[in-house]
Amino acid sequence: MAEKSDAPTPTVIADDIHITYKVQSGGRTREVHAVKGVTFVAHKGEAIGLIxxxxxxxxxxxxxxAGLLPPARGHLYTQGQPSLLGVNAALMNDLTGERNVVLGGLAMGLSHRQVRERYQQIVDFSGVDDKGDFITLPMRTYSSGMAARLRFSIAAAKSHDVLMIDEALATGDAAFQRRSKARIAELRAEAGTVFLVSHNYRTVTETCDRALWLEAGTLRMDGPAKDVVAAYEAHTKPKK
Amino acid sequence: MTLTSTPPAHTPAPTEPAAPTVPTPSAPSATDLAALAARHGLTASGARPSLPAYTRLLWGRRHFVTAFATARLTAQYSRARLGQLWQIMTPLLNAAVYYFIFGVLLRTKDDIADFVPFLVTGVFVWTFTSSTVLAGTRALTGNLALVRALHFPRASLPVAYAVQQLQQLLFSMAALAVILCCFGQFPRPSWLLALPALALQSLFNTGLALIMARLASRTPDIAQLMPFVLRTWMYVSGVMWSVGHVLRSDRVPHLVAVALQCNPAAVYIDLMRFALIDSFTAARLPPHVWLVATGWALLTGVGGFIYFWQAEETYGRG
Structure with missing residues (x-):
């Protein structure tokens, strides 16, 4: 092990973790072994893509x-509380965008005051109000792109020690994608470590410097993002 | 430099030239990793906080709890033309149906003084408890996506559902006040007793919601069973009849009589009737009624909270 002084600070240590799901189907309970013995160490300042x-x-x-699904076996150590970038589940389609901003902010653990302070910023960022006063309408009246933009804007209103993003980059139109990319970069600068799940491999190579390749619940490869993506693409290419 | 820790067995060289996996300084063993975590002050993810810490966390989320409850309450009628007017119309229509069946058709009203206020009070107070129990069974199972996406003390959900039912009851109480006035029961100082009665019942209900949430998260089938349990509970709670009337006859064994009188639902219903209805005098209340009401509230409220907390880290799992 390198000297402590110049060794990068670890933020997430996964030590041989196994994760199982219980699934009720009919009268039987089946166990799905989703992650089978994954080990890695993530460090401060890294952006890690998962492919x-x-x-x-x-x-x-x-x-x-994120501590939301406890591992069945193995150990997981984290710095602070890693958070998923996502607030969708807390929002209610029957409520106005206005109220969803407040509800989503509170659900993520912002205080009343923080929500008030960031409210305008969230609405402006989402661009929901660009074409009229949509923020006072129920979210069910939004187009899917508009709703996705508002959800992203709410979720991105908070910065985190360890931030995890699950396919959040592909939402909205081109202008919004540019803005959200910039915001992700900001979040990354504020956060210690960023994890990103994406099927868009260009995004992974552009935003991440390291990548983990998972296959059937096991870690297939761990290394610089470019190399891992290249290997993965070569692997998935249809054989002639 | 990153640590690569894929066991060799898991890197069957793909058909392509082996990708340049980052050279591993030394495959970290489990003890190395634990030591590394300890050295940098990393903590186990997803561990359950202590009870006092958990209580503080929940208190810190009180704004979320009330916002979530109000949001659900509002969303309920947001598609209806009359909108939020239904908050007050629903209990009024309920009361009208009960009056028609029990008051006009069955003529139960001849046995009990002030029958309509008696009945409507009973129905509203009972509905508060029964709908909180039902809501509790859905508090976690109906919000799995939320539990799996965000961090917050899980007790926020059953508590928010209980708060939503309390808000709903407050609308019903406004309707009840109108009905009482229509039937010649005008506001008087004893109406203030409704406040402590409601506070105790709310604590009792919240405890029940927490207990049901934990039970249903482990055994979802409980949600199917609850309507039957609740219907039985309703029939023994004197919602549409008077427990006191039945007990006056000597046919009821002593043990059953005590059980009927200590039934928390019956206790909260009778306290509310005592507070609001003139002819429902203290003589019609079971013995030590405030003591029993407080005991149930504390036992269920505090006990339910501890019971829920004990399984905190398992919610949302599988």
């Missing part, structure tokens, strides 16, 4: 790191 095919356990792993 792998659907159902390879990427999102499950993020939820475990």
């Amino acid at each position: 792998g095919s659907n159902g390879s356990g990427k999102s499950t792993l993020l939820k475990a790191v």
